[in-house]
Ligand code: SF4
């Protein structure tokens with residue numbers, strides 16, 4: 099059979115275990131002898147190996163070439179697609195909490211100058227209605243958006259009134275809130291209008307309160323648990339997420355995961371604190387990459403233990419996203435794509451109307467891509483190109499990495515850490531973490547217990 103070698107990348111995963119990948123996301127694990135045979139051409143004398151290499155598309159034949167092209171096509175459509183736009187609106191910089199790592203660096207509660215005015219809100223509505231996207235999501239962030247609840251209502255009312263004329267489909271609207279200003283009349287409005295809620299819970303009470311306190315220093319834990327349960331009893335799940343700091347590392351992942359299990363969550367996103375906004379001032383809280391990956395490993399093993407011994411299924415989102423990227427051709431999570439969704443699937447508007455390609459980017463002035471009152475969409479795309487060319491897709495070290503087809507890396511987090519966009523692979527925090535998780539998956543995937551767990555989590559819709 100006539101077969102040609104596809105472009106392939108390799109990585110030693112373990113003793114006698116080599117991972118071979120292709121650009122179209124197929125892979126095979128070989129032992130050392132097979133790996134040598136692949137490299138020196140001896141595979142041609144080994145029928146079994148040749149067949150496996152064809153199946154995994156390391157070898158291209160007339161028959162499998164079409165499939166390779168289709169996979170590449172799907173990747174291209176997905177990664178460069180303009181399927182939807184998440185239009186984040188920061189109605190205020192003010193907040194009633196003083197979280198130690200706030201990436202928005204929230205402003206004083208009294209400083210009403212920090213709120214978006216109605217002229218800017220109208221410009222936002224107009225801007226969103228005129229975007230060349232049919233599918234829109236609106237996300238209210240801040241500061242604390244519930245300080246501006248009337249403005250949230252106004253935006254949704256106006257948008258819903260006009261969306262038909264502009265042929266827009268509002269897929270979802272979300273309020274990202276610390277929940278402490280929730281009131282029953284607001285909760286009723288949220289439930290009636292099917293608005294999603296997203297909040298933060300760092301773990302057990304003591305840890306949470308030490309990081310997410312009111313301006314007077316008292317903790318916010320009790321309020322969050324109260325409102326989480328309030329919505330839960332009314333069949334509404336509030337999305338919650340912890341931020342992992344060096345305090346969380348000291349505590350270890352088990353009490354944090356247990357807290358989520360107690361709240362009946364089947365997903366937890368152990369996201370390391372970013373050195374942005376107030377997180378830059380409190381850099382000392384930022385976890386180091388080695389301790390963070392050890393923390394993640396303990397967390398993954400604990401989730402597998404809970405599934406195996408306690409029959410409780412909970413998944414960590416970093417491993418979930420990468421496992422999905424390995425297994426399925428479509429990459430759902432926009433931050434684990436090449437390039438990521440910044441500027442094409444997400445924009446973030448500050449209270450004065452400035453546009454940033456992503457919410458994480460909004461405390462970095464140099465990443466501003468326009469203002470809703472003066473910049474049109476074409477200019478936004480042009481201004482975003484620079485950020486997009488700095489993503490992993492164009493990094494020479496990523497380009498030759500065995501994980502390039504599964505990985506995604508945040509250019510803004512890299513910038514925040516090193517004050518420069520060019521990745522310091524393998525020094526880069528995200529790169530180190532992603533490699534660690536991907537190695538973990540490939541090391542464990544043939545172990546019966548882990549295999550069963552991986553299969554179960556892939557069925558989750560989270
Ligand atoms: S970020 Fe690191 S792990 Fe990911 S593709 Fe680049 S070099 Fe590989």
Ligand code: SF4
Nearest residue numbers: 433438440456458508
């Ligand atoms: S810039 Fe970072 S946080 Fe923003 S969409 Fe890209 S990967 Fe995600």
